[in-house]
Amino acid sequence: MRFDYAKIPTPHPQHPWFIRPLLPIHITSDNNRTNIVALLDSGADHSLFNIEIGWELGLKLNRGRAESFTGIAGEEIIAFFHPVTIQVAGMRETIKIEVGFTDSPSVHAILGQADFFQHYAVKFERYKERMEINPAQK
């Protein structure tokens, strides 16, 4: 299934747009559900969501398994992992993955190698400003 990239205005006259692979997804945990757009980040080891998304799902966040993460700034953050069910908007399939939730202000929602890219074939076509996502044929 094809999805358009998102185009976000910037104040830079020479680069007026950020063009990013943002994917709309539904997330459920127990009987709670929310919808978000998440950045597909093939360079991220794990999927990380902002803590507020966990609150939307009614999760007791610090009861999850704690793991530390380091970004390019070298700063370490802690994320608490919880199982959630994810469904890409418009697709029938659902997957159960573990997502880390963090209060880092620079994290919105990142879908990384574990576990999102294990379940989907992702084709980035930045030059066409679109991406193609299909369930992985294992």
Next chain:
Amino acid sequence: MAAKIIKLSKKHEHQWIALTHPDNKIVGSGKDARTARAAAEQNGYKEAFLMKVLPLDSYYVGAL
């Protein structure tokens, strides 16, 4: 197909917004996810998609 614009401005930085899919129309915003979702629902959009807006004047490379 072409990328869909999200009409963000400086006032949205660090806020949460609620978007329609696939049009990326902003139908709610607020200082946290709950406020943005409530604003979207009040505007008649119960299935909007939430997003936290990162700074618009700097590039993003997965920094934490």
